[in-house]
Amino acid sequence: MSHLRKVPSQASAAGRWVDLSMASGNPVPNYYASDPLVGAALESDRGVFFGYDVAPAKRYLKSAVLCTPTAGLVGAYRLLDYLLYYPFVDLDTTDQQVLETPTPLARYADGAGVRLMLVAQVPQLGGGSLSYEYENQDGIVRTSPVFSLNTTADSIATVVTSQQGAAAGGHPFAPLADGDTGIRRVTAINPLALNGGLVSAVLVRPLADAAIREINVPSESVYATERPRPPVVLDGAYLNLIVNCAATVAAGQVAGCLTFVWD
Amino acid sequence: MGFASLDSLISAISGGQSDRHDGAKTTSPVHTAGGWHALFGLNGFPNASTYPGTDLLFRACSADGGDGTTFPGAPIGGPVEDVAGMTKHLTAISGLVVAAAGAPWQLKLVDLEGYYRLSTTNVTGTGSRVLINSNTFTANAGTDEITYTNDFTTYTKVQLTNSGGALPAGLATLTDYWMIRTSATTARLATSYANAVAGTYVDITGAGTGTHTLTIQMRSPNGAGVQAAFVVQTAPTAGGPNLSASSYVNHAGTAGRAFQGSPTMGAAADAYATRILHSGNASGRYGPFLPRQGSDSGIRRVESFTWSAGTAYTGSGVVALALMRPIPGGDIMLPATGALCERDLVNQLVTMPRVRDGACLGWLLFGTGATTTNTPITTTIDYAWGDD
Numbered sequence: 040m041s042h043l044r045k046v047p048s049q050a051s052a053a054g055r056w057v058d059l060s061m062a063s064g065n066p067v068p069n070y071y072a073s074d075p076l077v078g079a080a081l082e083s084d085r086g087v088f089f090g091y092d093v094a095p096a097k098r099y100l101k102s103a104v105l106c107t108p109t110a111g112l113v114g115a116y117r118l119l120d121y122l123l124y125y126p127f128v129d130l131d132t133t134d135q136q137v138l139e140t141p142t143p144l145a146r147y148a149d150g151a152g153v154r155l156m157l158v159a160q161v162p163q164l165g166g167g168s169l170s171y172e173y174e175n176q177d178g179i180v181r182t183s184p185v186f187s188l189n190t191t192a193d194s195i196a197t198v199v200t201s202q203q204g205a206a207a208g209g210h211p212f213a214p215l216a217d218g219d220t221g222i223r224r225v226t227a228i229n230p231l232a233l234n235g236g237l238v239s240a241v242l243v244r245p246l247a248d249a250a251i252r253e254i255n256v257p258s259e260s261v262y263a264t265e266r267p268r269p270p271v272v273l274d275g276a277y278l279n280l281i282v283n284c285a286a287t288v289a290a291g292q293v294a295g296c297l298t299f300v301w302d
Numbered sequence: 303m304g305f306a307s308l309d310s311l312i313s314a315i316s317g318g319q320s321d322r323h324d325g326a327k328t329t330s331p332v333h334t335a336g337g338w339h340a341l342f343g344l345n346g347f348p349n350a351s352t353y354p355g356t357d358l359l360f361r362a363c364s365a366d367g368g369d370g371t372t373f374p375g376a377p378i379g380g381p382v383e384d385v386a387g388m389t390k391h392l393t394a395i396s397g398l399v400v401a402a403a404g405a406p407w408q409l410k411l412v413d414l415e416g417y418y419r420l421s422t423t424n425v426t427g428t429g430s431r432v433l434i435n436s437n438t439f440t441a442n443a444g445t446d447e448i449t450y451t452n453d454f455t456t457y458t459k460v461q462l463t464n465s466g467g468a469l470p471a472g473l474a475t476l477t478d479y480w481m482i483r484t485s486a487t488t489a490r491l492a493t494s495y496a497n498a499v500a501g502t503y504v505d506i507t508g509a510g511t512g513t514h515t516l517t518i519q520m521r522s523p524n525g526a527g528v529q530a531a532f533v534v535q536t537a538p539t540a541g542g543p544n545l546s547a548s549s550y551v552n553h554a555g556t557a558g559r560a561f562q563g564s565p566t567m568g569a570a571a572d573a574y575a576t577r578i579l580h581s582g583n584a585s586g587r588y589g590p591f592l593p594r595q596g597s598d599s600g601i602r603r604v605e606s607f608t609w610s611a612g613t614a615y616t617g618s619g620v621v622a623l624a625l626m627r628p629i630p631g632g633d634i635m636l637p638a639t640g641a642l643c644e645r646d647l648v649n650q651l652v653t654m655p656r657v658r659d660g661a662c663l664g665w666l667l668f669g670t671g672a673t674t675t676n677t678p679i680t681t682t683i684d685y686a687w688g689d690d
Contacts, residue, residue, distance in 0.1 A: 054678070115642035203400045203677070204677075206676050207328045207345040207676075208676060209326065209400060209678020209680070212324060214326075215347055216349075217373035218365075218366065218368065218373040220321075245324050245682075249642075252641065266644075266646055268322075268394065268684050268686065269315075283640065283642075
């Protein structure tokens with residue numbers, strides 16, 4: 040069993056997805072701080088703790104309990120395995136940003152089910168658009184469709200594709216090219232319209248969903264019996280949450296505990 | 303085939319035979335109250351379909367071939383049936399809508415079998431529109447290709463018939479084939495969807511005699527469960543005709559069946575992109591699907607329809623007459639904005655619906671109120687495959 044308590048300090052707008060890995064609290068905040076544009080992995084023990092390696096056994100998420108006293112943190116939550124991030128992608132330019140991947144994905148190596156999430160590392164002006172180039176689940180280099188970023192300003196930790204009410208917006212993950220199911224690595228970001236700010240391009244594998252529907256009411260999801268598929272948590276995973284917030288999450292808090300089993 | 307017990311499902315899941323798809327769509331324009339909408343044409347992921355193709359010709363859609371231009375269906379892995387004798391089943395679905403207005407909503411998961419594209423005078427006209435479901439063809443034993451007139455999409459499922467002679471050697475009647483498109487008017491034939499995706503085709507050893515004909519088939523055998531709906535891609539300028547006549551072939555193979563109730567197509571305010579034209583609150587509206595005749599439980603193909611009475615459409619709209627199969631258990635009720643709603647198809651609602659190889663999965667959305675434009679819709683589809 041692992042406990043978490045996140046206390047975001049950065050404001051956000053209603054309906055946007057916010058990366059709680061960047062929030063203070065437990066587990067410790069992550070700032071996506073490493074060499075610009077070079078793929079790096081987050082250390083497992085700095086995410087939601089789930090025990091030690093169990094291979095050849097398998098570990099599953101048994102249940103999750105979440106509770107918040109903050110109206111802004113009411114909403115949908117998604118548990119992600121953060122696989123790799125490319126920090127400091129500059130959206131103040133329309134120059135192509137070439138990304139390096141020194142080491143391939145340590146988990147989900149074929150990339151199936153892996154998605155790209157763009158998280159603000161500094162405040163954003165908004166209004167940009169971009170596409171990106173990547174190696175898909177079959178190892179083929181593809182270019183994503185062009186998509187719009189949030190049209191109004193974002194604070195740190197907001198997912199910059201997630202503005203509700205913006206054309207083609209409101210999405211936690213960037214779209215893939217036709218027919219693709221995932222990403223092995225990103226090779227370049229192609230900003231087409233200036234957005235302002237720096238983002239981290241994060242490769243994640245969505246694992247599970249949960250929801251808080253009211254403040255001060257614990258929400259319990261039992262994946263072992265109430266869901267058909269208790270999510271597998273691989274050794275070495277870095278786990279954290281994103282939230283589709285009902286209002287600003289600044290100065291709010293969310294607490295919970297996740298229970299894991301292995302066999 | 304499938305899962306004989308919870309143990310076999312758990313074993314398959316533990317063994318890695320499961321995955322999930324994360325999808326997202328953004329509405330545009332504003333949805334009017336009480337309408338159904340097909341989200342295949344919306345921006346987001348999977349990518350939007352513009353319902354391309356030749357007017358009046360059936361255009362099959364599949365996971366691996368898309369609509370021939372884009373891939374509007376949720377990618378949920380490649381074929382498993384003929385590769386490993388398995389079947390694929392949905393285990394859970396979820397939906398989330400964040401909108402300033404419009405709640406509550408209903409999401410309905412469907413398999414888009416294909417559509418007939420309609421544009422220009424096929425939207426504005428009031429005469430009978432005869433739809434194209436078959437072509438005569440010739441065969442080339444040297445290239446193993448067949449040649450026909452219309453541009454069918456790759457992986458279109460067909461059956462073959464012959465009059466006045468015999469089919470080309472290597473091909474048989476009453477047998478399903480899947481087309482591997484090699485040009486706008488040529489294709490090779492595969493004996494399964496998986497073979498078609500793999501590029502493995504039938505060896506044709508003769509040209510045959512007489513007249514050969516190919517006829518499209520639904521992914522769902524005999525069209526069981528298949529429904530029809532008119533979906534707007536580009537809004538007509540004005541008007542709102544009635545479906546005054548129609549003819550389709552039902553699941554039993556009976557031709558000349560007619561959609562019931564003379565459904566009224568939406569007038570201008572209810573005839574915008576993604577709207578199912580005959581849905582809504584007004585009298586004469588039926589949604590999301592056209593009422594089938596009698597006890598018909600499916601549609602093999604639509605032969606013709608007539609839009610007359612009411613007011614003819616004007617302008618240059620584009621409409622798709624879509625054939626789709628609702629997925630059993632694939633409905634999610636969304637009571638409020640921001641409320642994530644999940645449907646467990648194993649424990650909560652025991653259906654574990656089978657998804658056939660090549661299924662082009664997507665969502666329909668119903669809004670009780672007018673739904674704000676640029677509303678994000680986030681969905682997930684969990685699935686597993688097994689052979690127990």
